Amino acid sequence: MKRHLPETELARDERFRRNKVEDQIFDPRNLAMATRDLGPAQMSVDRPSVSERSRSLMHGIFVGEIQALEGAGRTCFDFDDADAPFALKLDMARQCWDESRHVEISCKLADHMGTDIGEYGESTFLYAAACNTDPVMRLCGVNRALEGLAIDVFSSMKAFGETTEDPILTFCEDWMLADEVTHVKMGSDWMRRLTENDLDRRERALEFQRTVDKVFSLGGFRGESEENPIQITRKFRELAGFSQAECDEIAALAQQAMDDARSMVAAAAAAS
Amino acid sequence: MTIITVSSYVDCIPEGSLSTARAPFAPWDRRTLPGLFDVEESARRIGNYRWTEMRLFEALGGWVATVPELDVKMVLGRHCYHHAWHAELWTKRLPELREMNVDRMTKPANDEMVAFMNAISEPEAPDQTIEKLVGVYRVLIPRTIAAYTYHLHATSPITDSPTQRSLKHALQDEFEGYCDGEMLLQSLIDTPEKVARAMKRQTELDQIITAAGGITGPGSIGTQPETEEGTV
Amino acid sequence: MANARGAITVKPDPFHLIMFDAGVIRDLVEEIAGSLGVPTATNIQLTVDEEIPMPIVATMADVVDGGYDLWCTGACFEARNKSRAFSEAHARAEITGMILRANDRVSGGFENAPADSELLPGERIAWDCYTMGRVASLGHKVHIQKRLYDFRLQHGFTDAADAAFDRLWNTSATAFEAISEVCVETGAASRPKPKLRADLIRAGKRK
Numbered sequence: 079m080k081r082h083l084p085e086t087e088l089a090r091d092e093r094f095r096r097n098k099v100e101d102q103i104f105d106p107r108n109l110a111m112a113t114r115d116l117g118p119a120q121m122s123v124d125r126p127s128v129s130e131r132s133r134s135l136m137h138g139i140f141v142g143e144i145q146a147l148e149g150a151g152r153t154c155f156d157f158d159d160a161d162a163p164f165a166l167k168l169d170m171a172r173q174c175w176d177e178s179r180h181v182e183i184s185c186k187l188a189d190h191m192g193t194d195i196g197e198y199g200e201s202t203f204l205y206a207a208a209c210n211t212d213p214v215m216r217l218c219g220v221n222r223a224l225e226g227l228a229i230d231v232f233s234s235m236k237a238f239g240e241t242t243e244d245p246i247l248t249f250c251e252d253w254m255l256a257d258e259v260t261h262v263k264m265g266s267d268w269m270r271r272l273t274e275n276d277l278d279r280r281e282r283a284l285e286f287q288r289t290v291d292k293v294f295s296l297g298g299f300r301g302e303s304e305e306n307p308i309q310i311t312r313k314f315r316e317l318a319g320f321s322q323a324e325c326d327e328i329a330a331l332a333q334q335a336m337d338d339a340r341s342m343v344a345a346a347a348a349a350s
Numbered sequence: 351m352t353i354i355t356v357s358s359y360v361d362c363i364p365e366g367s368l369s370t371a372r373a374p375f376a377p378w379d380r381r382t383l384p385g386l387f388d389v390e391e392s393a394r395r396i397g398n399y400r401w402t403e404m405r406l407f408e409a410l411g412g413w414v415a416t417v418p419e420l421d422v423k424m425v426l427g428r429h430c431y432h433h434a435w436h437a438e439l440w441t442k443r444l445p446e447l448r449e450m451n452v453d454r455m456t457k458p459a460n461d462e463m464v465a466f467m468n469a470i471s472e473p474e475a476p477d478q479t480i481e482k483l484v485g486v487y488r489v490l491i492p493r494t495i496a497a498y499t500y501h502l503h504a505t506s507p508i509t510d511s512p513t514q515r516s517l518k519h520a521l522q523d524e525f526e527g528y529c530d531g532e533m534l535l536q537s538l539i540d541t542p543e544k545v546a547r548a549m550k551r552q553t554e555l556d557q558i559i560t561a562a563g564g565i566t567g568p569g570s571i572g573t574q575p576e577t578e579e580g581t582v
Numbered sequence: 583m584a585n586a587r588g589a590i591t592v593k594p595d596p597f598h599l600i601m602f603d604a605g606v607i608r609d610l611v612e613e614i615a616g617s618l619g620v621p622t623a624t625n626i627q628l629t630v631d632e633e634i635p636m637p638i639v640a641t642m643a644d645v646v647d648g649g650y651d652l653w654c655t656g657a658c659f660e661a662r663n664k665s666r667a668f669s670e671a672h673a674r675a676e677i678t679g680m681i682l683r684a685n686d687r688v689s690g691g692f693e694n695a696p697a698d699s700e701l702l703p704g705e706r707i708a709w710d711c712y713t714m715g716r717v718a719s720l721g722h723k724v725h726i727q728k729r730l731y732d733f734r735l736q737h738g739f740t741d742a743a744d745a746a747f748d749r750l751w752n753t754s755a756t757a758f759e760a761i762s763e764v765c766v767e768t769g770a771a772s773r774p775k776p777k778l779r780a781d782l783i784r785a786g787k788r789k
Contacts, residue, residue, distance in 0.1 A: 079409070079412050079413070079416070079471050079472060079473065079474040080474065081412075083412075083415050083416065087415075087416070088415055089415065089416050089417055089418040089476035090418050091418045091419065091420065095663040095664065097665065101665050101666075102665065105635065105665060105666065106598075106599045107599050107600070107632070107633050107634070107635050107656075107666075110599070110633035111633060111634070111635070114633065114634075114786060115782070116634075116638070116782065116783050117778045117782050117783075123703070123735055123736070124703055124776030124777065124778065125776075125778070126638075126639075126640040126703075126706075126780060126783060127637060127638040127639050127640055127655075127657075127783075128735060129728075129731060129732040129735055130636070130637040130638070130639045130657075131637045131638070132735075133637070133728070133731075134636065134637035135637075144420075144423070147414055147423065147424075147427045148414050148415035148423075149415075150411070150427075151410070151411035151412060151413070151414035151415060151426070151427060151430060152411065152412060152414075152415055153411070154407060154408050154410075154411030154412065154430060154434070155408045155409065155411050155412030156412070159453075164404065164437070164441065167407075167408070167411075167434065168434045168435070168437070168438055170411070171407050171411060171430045171431040171433075171434030171435075172431050172434070172435075174411055174414065174427040174428075174430045174431055175427055175428050175430065175431035175432075177427060178423075178424040178425075178427030178428045179428075181420075181423070181424055181427075182424060185420075189727065190727075190731065191727075191728075191731045192725050192726075192727035192728025192729070192730065192731040192732075193725075193728065194725070195420070196663060197662045197663065198636075198637075198662050198663055199662075199663045199664065199665070205415075242734075242735050242739075243738060243739055244734070244735075244739050245739060246739075
């Protein structure tokens, strides 16, 4: 088996269908939707599409967990002991088990919410962030950026479960949230340890994290206003080792991602 | 060596006395002092275990992304951690056996064992799930169970008790892992052609690990004593 | 596009943003309307808002001047796993549901029901439950767990809500009064009224 498996080679059964990033980016409806007032983007029980939105998000979480499992597994295999010490691989193996459970939980939740495996397309950009050949970059991209996003997503889903008084969703999201806080903390600790004597490498890794954080703010998907379906969760991020300043930075990146998206829409509207 | 017997245990409690003095070994405690391994031999074997468990958990982690079957993917993710944790158990035990440099003792039993682990982790394609699982669950895990069980039975239950405890923890996972893997295989092998594939793969790998003598080399599960001919 | 039957219109025609064919959709509407006994004289207008993608699914079925005024987001007919592609299975089920509800408004016990824009979420989802139960009994592959989850979101994750769901799902005929009773029974009627109008999406207001 070769080291460093590209995202194009991720193995899936025939139920899964891969979304093409270009299809999403160049979807001609984006421009129209950006100028429509459909009410707040946060999932709310009084909106007509709430169940379908929560189901598609759950499916997104499910495929995201599969990719997180695959990413953690590859970190166990892709590096020599010199690049990734045993203790780091042990943590990644533990994360593998955690992500396996999350896949199981997501499958059960998908059943509960009434969706089937493969009902929605899969985007593999999450795994793509786990393909970096530098383990420190990978830790920053995956454990700090993506697992950080997972904290925000699970926290938002848990809040949705509480609002709708759905005991199953609330219970499951709470447990998964606990694991994600551990994973983010793991990433923060290892990033600091591995770059203790190489501050340039640390800065490069943090820059990579910023890039991933901005990409995963997805032009307003995540933020701190009711226009953002996923809310940045400062409380749990701080538990996971993020400083107040780092939380502020992520919030600013998310805002910037939303502003950039709006500027692009305005430019496209002006051009059309 | 003094063997504490039931009678001596009872004898040491004076009749009608309120004494709390008791024999050091309860009557049901039949452990004996000697074991087959000295400190060095136990450490050598544990070094081999650690090397094998490490190569195994790395391969399992690497395979997660290469198997399309969702249930297999999740089982590999779980077992990846089990084997990493076994490696951690051995990481902690080695310094207690006078081996402060854990990495120095973490090595394969011999070159054949290296060839075996390379062969086990070689399949990558998504249509090779059977080959991946056969290598682990029909060849390596049974050999690991055998070697751990031998160590458990052969080492001194008093002097090497910490190793025994770790072996028992690891064995529990190995048994459950073996069942998980075998059941996955039985559900995947559903045609005569797949039976032949699995057998072929098992034979290839069995040849290599037989040449290695097991995961700790020749004597992994002990050796038969030579019988003397002509005794009456 | 109006056909010789004189009463079926699908908008837009053609579609510009998604890979839907108005003719195919009109044929489906005609076939389904025929099978559900809609009088041939009835005008049916179906507007598909092609700007709205998955996962924003929403439909409305009102009767205006005796004609069926149907509206849905493009997401309703969109393949779940391929962006902008048409799914005949989803389209058939959704069109069947919309026409059943319009039929209900004409002579099915829902003659006095408020317009879709005025329905409370609990009322709407209970009516949808009754509708999709009938859609399933017509042979469409309806995901019952999906509909149960939709129902629970508005009526609660309780045994009482599940019992009401079973009742509505399995009945072949009911009336709007029964829907209102279910809302009282499950507590959905006492939930706060939504802050936003149900037809905000349809209004298509620009920012």
